[in-house]
Amino acid sequence: MVNSISKVIILGFILSFLLNVHPTRADQVKPPDFCEDGGAGGYPFSKSFSTPGAGKFIFKDEMANPERPLDVWYYLPENLPRNHQIIFVMHGGSRNGSGYRYPWIEYAVEFKFLLIAPEFAREYYPDNYHYNYGNVATRAKEPIDELFWTFSTIEHLFDYLKAHLNFARNTYSIYGHSAGAQFVHRMVLLKSNARIDRAVAGNAGWYTLPVFEKNFPEGLKMTIVTAADRKHFFSTKLFVLLGDHDNDPDSPGLPWSDMAKAQGRHRFERGHTFFKIAEKEALKHNIPFAWQLRIAKGAGHSHLEMAEHVLPLIIETTAAGN
Numbered sequence: 001m002v003n004s005i006s007k008v009i010i011l012g013f014i015l016s017f018l019l020n021v022h023p024t025r026a027d028q029v030k031p032p033d034f035c036e037d038g039g040a041g042g043y044p045f046s047k048s049f050s051t052p053g054a055g056k057f058i059f060k061d062e063m064a065n066p067e068r069p070l071d072v073w074y075y076l077p078e079n080l081p082r083n084h085q086i087i088f089v090m091h092g093g094s095r096n097g098s099g100y101r102y103p104w105i106e107y108a109v110e111f112k113f114l115l116i117a118p119e120f121a122r123e124y125y126p127d128n129y130h131y132n133y134g135n136v137a138t139r140a141k142e143p144i145d146e147l148f149w150t151f152s153t154i155e156h157l158f159d160y161l162k163a164h165l166n167f168a169r170n171t172y173s174i175y176g177h178s179a180g181a182q183f184v185h186r187m188v189l190l191k192s193n194a195r196i197d198r199a200v201a202g203n204a205g206w207y208t209l210p211v212f213e214k215n216f217p218e219g220l221k222m223t224i225v226t227a228a229d230r231k232h233f234f235s236t237k238l239f240v241l242l243g244d245h246d247n248d249p250d251s252p253g254l255p256w257s258d259m260a261k262a263q264g265r266h267r268f269e270r271g272h273t274f275f276k277i278a279e280k281e282a283l284k285h286n287i288p289f290a291w292q293l294r295i296a297k298g299a300g301h302s303h304l305e306m307a308e309h310v311l312p313l314i315i316e317t318t319a320a321g322n
Contacts, residue, residue, distance in 0.1 A: 032057035034056070035055075035058065043075070064147045064152060064153070068125065071121065075101065084112055087114070088172060088174040089115065089176075090118070091120075092180050093253055095120060103303070118154070131150060134150045134187060136151070143222075146191075149190075171196065173199065173314050174199050175200040175314055176201060185201040188201075188238050190224075190225055200239045202310060204271065205255040206255045210278050217259070234290065239291070239293075242293070243296045246266065246301045249266050251266065
């Protein structure tokens with residue numbers, strides 16, 4: 001009798017230990033640190049994921065870069081369907097996530113998607129290598145483990161959101177303007193396991209070309225990408241969106257390295273160069289080509305002017321993006 005009781009006690013202790021060592025997925029994810037300055041004029045304020053509206057929380061990537069937190073600006077519409085679309089909007093060189101979120105809020109309300117605008121502050125991501133180039137290599141061209149790529153941070157943030165909001169969907173869409181467009185198209189090329197459903201790169205200053213004869217960041221040589229990855233990145237639904245008024249060779253912030261100048265005099269020309277080379281590479285290797293080149297008529301180098309042209313490409317309920 002004593003032995004039986006002892007066995008029960010020991011068994012209970014073991015089960016208790018195992019449950020504590022192996023917590024559920026929800027227990028593994030720390031609750032987000034919400035901020036009081038996350039609102040937006042005229043829209044309801046969201047101070048938690050249970051409160052629809054405009055908000056901001058701090059994301060610390062515990063998998064790789066907890067010392068480099070992100071301010072994540074978002075808009076959570078009311079009555080979202082469980083299978084709703086998630087759209088990431090990537091800021092330009094100004095690193096202003098809130099400014100990029102604002103013009104998209106009305107679209108999030110109308111089309112019922114979760115809007116996420118992460119902010120890669122210069123304090124933690126000081127230069128182009130950290131943000132525009134995805135932190136895949138150092139300035140000395142030394143490769144960085146993929147876990148620590150800035151592209152991977154987006155994937156980790158997506159998992160974090162799924163865990164907190166119980167998403168049914170396993171993919172997301174992503175749009176970037178200017179430096180954000182540099183980020184987005186390079187993510188498509190380099191991050192083969194990214195769960196991107198559709199991507200829009202608008203008015204990038206210059207591009208990494210999908211060729212293996214040139215070293216990164218001009219090309220894909222000296223990266224983990226292989227020729228076999230062409231099939232994946234050319235099959236991704238990527239829209240190269242160019243404002244036809246973004247054609248000023250003296251535009252502020254336009255990159256002027258030799259690599260950038262080789263692609264054209266201005267952003268509009270460089271975008272065409274990138275797309276033509278990509279199309280040629282896909283044809284050369286007999287690979288189906290899903291990318292599309294679109295022109296935003298009347299738009300210059302302004303994410304405000306570009307937003308309405310991005311909308312039909314990225315929102316699933318509109319016919320133009322299909």
